[in-house]
Amino acid sequence: MFAERLRNAMNSRGLKQVDLVHAAEHRGVKMGKSHISQYVAGKTMPREDVLEFLASELDVDMNWLRGEESTTQLNSDASNSVTDGEHAATPLATGASKPQTDSEIPVGRRRTFGKSHKLDNVLYDVRGPVADEAMRMEANGTHILKLNIGNPAPFGFRTPDEVVYDMAHQLTDTEGYSPSKGLFSARKAIMQYAQLKNIPNVTIDDIYTGNGVSELINLSMSALLDTGDEVLVPSPDYPLWTACVNLAGGTAVHYLCDEQSEWYPDIDDIRSKITSNTKAIVIINPNNPTGALYPKEVLQQIVDIAREHQLIIFSDEIYDRLVMDGLQHISIASMAPDLFCVTFSGLSKSHMIAGYRIGWMILSGNKRIAKDYIEGLNMLANMRMCSNVPAQSVVQTALGGHQSVNDYIVPGGRVHDQRDLVYDMLNQIPGITAVKPKAAFYIFPKIDVKRFNIHSDEQFALDLLHDKHILISHGGAFNWHRPDHFRVVYLPRMGMLRETMGEISDFFSYYWQS
Numbered sequence: 001m002f003a004e005r006l007r008n009a010m011n012s013r014g015l016k017q018v019d020l021v022h023a024a025e026h027r028g029v030k031m032g033k034s035h036i037s038q039y040v041a042g043k044t045m046p047r048e049d050v051l052e053f054l055a056s057e058l059d060v061d062m063n064w065l066r067g068e069e070s071t072t073q074l075n076s077d078a079s080n081s082v083t084d085g086e087h088a089a090t091p092l093a094t095g096a097s098k099p100q101t102d103s104e105i106p107v108g109r110r111r112t113f114g115k116s117h118k119l120d121n122v123l124y125d126v127r128g129p130v131a132d133e134a135m136r137m138e139a140n141g142t143h144i145l146k147l148n149i150g151n152p153a154p155f156g157f158r159t160p161d162e163v164v165y166d167m168a169h170q171l172t173d174t175e176g177y178s179p180s181k182g183l184f185s186a187r188k189a190i191m192q193y194a195q196l197k198n199i200p201n202v203t204i205d206d207i208y209t210g211n212g213v214s215e216l217i218n219l220s221m222s223a224l225l226d227t228g229d230e231v232l233v234p235s236p237d238y239p240l241w242t243a244c245v246n247l248a249g250g251t252a253v254h255y256l257c258d259e260q261s262e263w264y265p266d267i268d269d270i271r272s273k274i275t276s277n278t279k280a281i282v283i284i285n286p287n288n289p290t291g292a293l294y295p296k297e298v299l300q301q302i303v304d305i306a307r308e309h310q311l312i313i314f315s316d317e318i319y320d321r322l323v324m325d326g327l328q329h330i331s332i333a334s335m336a337p338d339l340f341c342v343t344f345s346g347l348s349k350s351h352m353i354a355g356y357r358i359g360w361m362i363l364s365g366n367k368r369i370a371k372d373y374i375e376g377l378n379m380l381a382n383m384r385m386c387s388n389v390p391a392q393s394v395v396q397t398a399l400g401g402h403q404s405v406n407d408y409i410v411p412g413g414r415v416h417d418q419r420d421l422v423y424d425m426l427n428q429i430p431g432i433t434a435v436k437p438k439a440a441f442y443i444f445p446k447i448d449v450k451r452f453n454i455h456s457d458e459q460f461a462l463d464l465l466h467d468k469h470i471l472i473s474h475g476g477a478f479n480w481h482r483p484d485h486f487r488v489v490y491l492p493r494m495g496m497l498r499e500t501m502g503e504i505s506d507f508f509s510y511y512w513q514s
């Protein structure tokens with residue numbers, strides 16, 4: 001009973017175990033990570049002082065939290081915030097002739113506000129508890145090297161001067177809303193880009209700009225999904241996809257990408273996961289977190305499956321201009337003129353302007369079958385007015401002329417050489433193996449979990465953070481269901497990267513997870 005009430009109260013207040021550990025530390029209460037996880041799992045009961053602390057932190061009655069049946073049902077029946085509200089309303093609505101201050105309302109009858117149950121299946125751990133812990137350490141003066149987010153600017157990747165100049169010159173012209181899908185000039189440039197990528201049947205009306213690809217992932221899933229609809233999403237994935245499918249009321253069904261085959265999607269696994277409820281398949285190509293680039297044969301097999309089962313193809317191609325080793329990126333939509341496809345890209349990575357927030361999606365192929373869905377997309381695009389207009393104003397500049405990103409991805413270029421260094425150094429660590437990334441700026445190494453006794457990848461990430469002040473993302477954050485991977489962002493310069501890889505190597509020379 002105690003564990004259940006504890007979990008409910010934590011959920012309703014949006015508190016994670018790590019939050020309570022920090023609060024305890026702050027209030028001088030002795031309660032560590034292992035204690036709280038035992039309480040939550042129902043394995044042990046806390047001491048009285050810890051129980052008192054938990055009750056006060058969660059704003060519930062201590063006896064109720066302890067599990068006593070006779071206690072009044074209090075606001076801590078956190079699974080139902082309506083009940084909370086009713087209880088909270090009673091003292092105010094009835095007898096009270098004067099308004100009560102928060103401290104006058106009995107503990108346990110105070111109204112609290114929990115997050116929506118729509119978020120129950122939503123995970124975004126790239127910025128989750130481990131990153132929270134890193135922020136806390138930073139706030140206490142510890143310098144943390146952050147290899148957890150693909151954010152080029154802090155690592156010295158500068159926006160091309162021409163882009164900044166052009167945005168500055170257009171600022172006064174971009175004060176108002178634009179049409180909801182975006183400025184004509186921006187969409188025209190994107191349309192021409194789609195032509196170069198052989199994406200068929202694209203008019204200017206089929207292009208939507210967004211505040212980054214992120215906004216459009218959310219919008220495209222919200223407009224499509226009803227409860228029970230299934231969408232095939234890769235594992236590992238860029239977790240926003242899974243999060244947005246689930247937030248929209250659908251179910252993300254994960255298909256495996258196979259490390260033994262360059263991290264390509266496992267076609268048999270995809271086939272085995274299709275049901276009558278499957279509406280769409282998502283591919284991320286080039287891939288985050290693995291750095292894979294899918295060849296034509298693999299894309300053809302995915303198109304064949306989508307054709308056979310009448311699926312929409314959503315293709316996230318935000319890294320399509322960060323491809324190395326002389327390889328070519330192919331847009332899957334170019335191979336599927338008879339299917340309905342939605343292709344996503346943007347300038348966050350290729351033009352190092354992640355902070356300006358500009359991305360787009362392109363509808364292509366057989367749009368007739370998606371007429372009603374497109375109405376839904378238009379409705380949601382209208383409701384958010386438009387995307388950031390100053391950022392739209394540089395799309396034409398960015399997509400035309402000299403592409404400075406090309407200098408980064410060839411031998412001697414930063415992204416290329418940093419990729420080689422990280423790949424070599426990680427593979428030299430006993431117990432670590434990594435597939436060489438072909439694109440983007442991520443690598444997803446495998447850990448021999450037996451060698452290090454790793455049973456929790458999140459704990460591994462926390463231990464690395466505490467010992468070495470290096471923040472990586474654990475594999476679980478990418479919907480990878482074994483504790484045997486982590487993702488490194490290889491954006492830092494060579495010197496820093498060499499030092500960091502050395503530290504990671506040292507960490508693995510002694511690490512044994514307790």
Ligand SMILES: Cc1ncc(COP(=O)(O)O)c(C=O)c1O
Binds near residue numbers: 150212213215316318
């Ligand atoms: C695969 C993938 N898609 C989309 C995004 C979001 O990009 P944006 O900055 O355009 O929202 C990211 C960001 O890391 C990503 O890795």
